[in-house]
Amino acid sequence: MLHSNPLLPLGRVLLILFAITSSGNSEEQARPTNVAQRSDFHNSRISFERDQAGHVAFIGGSITEMNGYRPMVMDYLTQRFPETEFTFTDAGISSTCSTAGAFRLRNDVLVHGKVDLLFIEFAVNDDQDAAHSLEQARRGMEGLIRHTLQHSPTAEIVVTYFVNPEMLEKLQRGETPVSIQAHESVAQHYGATTIHLAQEVADRIDEKKLTWKDYGGVHPAPFGNAIPTSMIAKTLESAWANELPANAKQTPKKLPELLDPQSYTSGDYVPREDLKLGPGWNIQAPDWKTIEGSVRSRHQNRDLITCTVPGSGLSFSFTGSAVGVECVAGPDAGTLEYKIDSGDWQELNLSHRYSKGLHYPRTVLFDDQLKNVKHTISVRLSSKESDYGLKPAVRILNFVAN
Template identity: 50%
Template sequence: MYRICSLLALSFLSLPVFAQPAAYPPAFDDAREETYKTIGDVELKVWIFDPPDHQAGDSRPAIVFFFGGGWKAGNPAQFEHHCRYLASQGMVAMTADYRVSSRHETLANKSLEDAESAIRWVREHAHRLGVDPNRIAAGGGSAGGHLAACLGVVPPLSCSKPNESATIEVSSLPNALVLFNPAVLLAPFEAISLGKSDEGIDKFIDIAKRTGVPAQRISPIHHIHPGLPPTLILHGEADTTVPFVTAKRFAELATAAGNRCELASYAHATHGFFNYGRGGEPGEYYPLTLARTHTFLESLGYLENPPAVTLPHSKNVHYRSHFDHSRHAFENDKRGTVAFLGGSITEMNGYRAMVQADLQARFPETQFTFINAGIGSTCSTTGAFRLEEDVLSAQPDLLFVEFAVNDDQDASHASRECVRGMEGILRHARSTFPKLDIVVTHFVNPSMLGQLQHGLTPTSSGSHERVASHYGISTIDLAREVAERISAGTLTWKQYGGTHPKEPGNRIAADLIADLLDTAWSNPIVNHPRSASHRSAKTIDENSYSRGKMVAPSAAKLGKGWKVRRPDWASLPGSKRDRFSDMGLLCSTEVGSECSLEFAGTGIGLFVLAGPDAGVVEYSIDDGDTRALDLYHRYSKGLHYPRTVMLDADLERGKHKIKIRVANTKNETSLGHAIRIIKFAVNQ
């Protein structure tokens, strides 16, 4: 990891490319456009990003990038940000066009011939371009990575042609390779399988139809030999398009042949993981892979300084999106609203208070409004339904969320409920306020700690991480950080403070959040004006609680035995939280008593207080079958326990009516049949 806060990764400052499909051919205000090859009426362009103060006659290192797209499609704009960053660091960086089937009715062999022509053109025109002809790197992603790999490994396909300025005597061999999830295996090799295509066709058969020459002829892994250019491969271990095993085996064989071939692998990363991202914000892996690329090029003498990429200190801080909206509010408007949503870890005077103090110290002239929307014992399901009322109504600029511990130990949620709750929160928040900056923190309990120490990912934190990553929302994996520190002997569970952390544990959480904000706020606001929204994403679960809303008891139609009232707490066994003391609840203890609610949506649930006398609720929806649900919880014995129970979360969208009745059965541990409803939870 690198941290050079004084420097600015200029590629982070460019205009968003992937907020919508980039225009073809691309147009860059700060790049020179030249034609490197003409075939008939097709002019193939290269866009050149020059370093500051660069002059013709200089002898700068250069890199030429080739876009991905399966030799079918793609756009040179894919590597705009990489080019702009590397140019800012002293290299001449270029992104080249080449022929693809969708635009030129060609196959992969012609794409490779064009890539060879591009390198020869740069080398022949090196003096005019201010390039060192002996320090030219080739880079690319996926099919573009294949082309770059072929340039360094496979014997050239093309020879000089009348319409090319460069002759065959000018080499197309790069001096270095930077390959992002490259397709290095195109034909059967050893026991490696590429699997099936989306249409169920063996991928080797599909590839053979697209190569234009025998696939093995341009399959880099089949041509490994001593004397290859120094190579860096960056590959996601979860890549199913270009399986990670192909890159791993290529690196092993290249190294065994005496070559320098470095493989940087990224757990959980899928195909295209390295791209800049969408909506004008860098993807999670973009800064990581950019810093790794910089380090590799620096080791070759192509770059002089360490990476000018700001990354978090901890690998458990996942920086996925900018925080420019909140920073603008705090820094320019001198006002800001910060909300904290979660369970008792949020509600208590712990990490929340530390983060509040940190923000006030960062922006001493800012008038902050801090919202404590933590409610002890509640899970992400409850959070999703009360989000609108308790958080979004205040129009926050920055939102902190934590529910991993309560989803695990209080609600005992399976993955589906963890996803539905967290997606409900994050999607609802971003749908309402697309500019809202959000941080999700995964706290830890003994059960989760044990799983992590055995190499397992807890269901709650793993599911929440999946949702946050999908929506490009930054996270703090405190649970993993604590597990790693304990395993390393630098922390004990006692020092951390337990499930409800003591001061040292909360300090770790607050410091990791500070690490994230340092990363996000280390550079001036240039790329993301206040009007910029965060990117959106497709829904993971169509019935997640992203339209959740709490409905007051007064909306119900009450039958005999039901009343909205403040319970006589003094006469009831069990303790209760002060926040519920004066609250009017929809109550009944009379077996057989009924009430009903008309609602519109796909889900209905109850936010209840389930104490020592909690009963069983019977219910039917739209006059359907009667179902029953026991409200008594394992924590109900001594506490009127707040919990949200979903009665049906998979209804057809539309209007519905639910009838609720106090059952004549009860939990054998319960002292009664009481149903006390704080609010109805409706997924509209």
């Protein structure tokens, strides 16, 4: 969703500005140890201040989608640069992880033009929803950052680590959650700035200057969202403290070697016209009133690639190193049988632990260890019942490939 120069609710702007300028001393608001500033934010400032135009994008899960830090940062930027024509892209989608983000980045962010400033938030969902390994979280984050820089070499990137109770407990024990370890390694490698909100919250709670209740939980309250907004604003204000030189020019980012050759750095959707659908497969909007389980509004009227007939198959060809599905997996989510090239038939269960009462959006991969050449994949619906004892079905938003 794109937003261009939104009208600003005065009360929210005042809340943000009060939090940034008045809530405690500056060290409490943004301790240097909890912000790793790896950019001078010179490129974005040239766009915002000199060109008076800018594209700022936010990608993440429900923490990004909600009325939280994202609109607060938008308000800060429009206050900071009142003459600038901003385009804000909201690419927050509840329940999605960095894997999903890497494969939907082009469609949800990059198609809207050159990116000046990108905010990423996936630490919580990589931890609790996807339960990613270090390798999986790294591949998703490297895909997001490198793909953005390939598309927009002058883009500047900020990764914010939000927090859930389990991650908080680890930090309080002196441990670093896996998702943050993975994301930080990528951010360091590419020079992306990181806002370690999770550690900031842990520190303030340990110092008895904050409670988890006051912060607001996994989906922070306005007070809680003002903390990362303040940390981001103070970081940018520090970078932009001096006058912009008259001869300042934007500097493209020189890409380093890949951290992981299998990272999803060219993630995209497989065009539907490339799919060869067999009998039993259709592209249509499901009749959700007749299907058990709730569905979120963003998926209710979407035409999905569907099948409810076991044994029915489809196939398509792609060139890349990874292939999978972006689906909504409900109580009847079935198992897909698949074969890549001349390999053996294998199985992929689309169900999730959150699927019992919700058609849960998730991106899962058949394989991400392929050679980066042309492949053909055949897929069919298994006759196995779903994890919740229902006749199997599959509802796919998109097939994805790297």
